[in-house]
Amino acid sequence: MKINFYELEKLSQSEIVQLFKRSEIDIADLKKLVQPIIQDVRDRGDLALIEYNKKFDKAKMTVDQLKVTEAEFEQARNNLDPEVKKVIEMSATNIKKFHHAQMPEEMWFTQIDDGIMAGEKITPITSVGIYVPRGKGSFPSVMLMLCIPAIIANVPKVIVCTPPTADGGVDDASLFTAEICGVKEVYKVGGAQAIAAMAYGTDNIPKVHKALGPGSSYVSAAKRLLYGTIDVGTPAGPSESIILCDETIDPQLAALDLLIEAEHGQDSTALLVTHSREVANQVQALLPDLINDLPKERKDFCQTVMSNYGGIVLTPNLEASLQFVNDFAPEHLEVLVKEPMAVLNKIVNAGEILLGPHTPITIGNFSLGVNAILPTGGFAKTFSCVTVYDFLKRSSIGYVTQEGYNKIKDTARKFAEYEGFPSHANAISKRNINSRS
Known part of the structure; x- marks a missing residue:
């Protein structure tokens, strides 16, 4: 089993450039494939969506089946395992608490000088589209992470687009989650065509002002092409992570956590970065057995990632590891060092920073409360994780008296x-x- 192993000091500049490359960046060719889809949706609307549902998701549907009905929501409530409901509800409670704490004052003023007042008025975006991918499974966690802050921000119109299952439905967990978040307008369409539908509108799907949500490289390509037609929000493409380790960490923990994001798909990025050769070697030795124990699909994903956009990076020291992290600007960063708080202020580019061995990416992805929709492709250098602020906008206010x-x-x-x-x-x-x- 090939597992990339890079010694940073021995890499040429071109090899370093290649190491920093990831699937989302390499989407120039995909734009050529996505542009006709976008144009087709703009020209033919729902009819194009139905054809793409059949082509890409094997779902034979009619136009009037695009929108999820009340009966489908009820069926999802009744069918979903009570234990799964409990997991979703407990996670939702934590996520709601965190995002409620983010909400700013609706209006504020400060006195610039006598008779001169300036401030801001905070208002929600009028309409927002949430994109929830499906892939080989369902992602009710993504539904939580996007719908909850939108509802807390009091967005008047929130819609969801998510790919249909082969039978033309939506999985029970996703519908149950949307409902407990307070969103009942869900449409069965995925991929680049879903982003186009939200950007231009169709007879069934309303045009919205902003579309957020992670997706494949095709979804990322569609967002870039539609930037300007619609606000596409945080660049959230294929999953990526860095596990930052020093010599004190148990290599078994590091190896386990390295595979968290690697199993998302073959276009994911998953790197272990450490200055400890012993940890690097032990993780490399542990990975094959851990990967071979996975179900075939996830095993194949991890094998591909470890030989493609993933692997192990050996640096000369902790400072070099931290510099690598900041240059790479990962979506997820897990800090497994002896004193994680001591290095926190040295980390400036990461979508999220999870500290210590008790905070694996798994907890952040689902139940901690922080938002797991994060900038990818190096955009963590300028973009932030999704927050309530993604659903709000600011208007400056000025008031000057005669004196001022x-x-x-x-x-x-x-x-x-x-x-x-x-x-x-x-x-x-x-x-x-x-x-x-």
């Missing part, structure tokens, strides 16, 4: 004159304001 106007008017006028805007300047120099204003 007299203090600031000449400054603004002179600035306008310097930049060559006479109308700006005239609006002050020729202004005649009633003293009661």
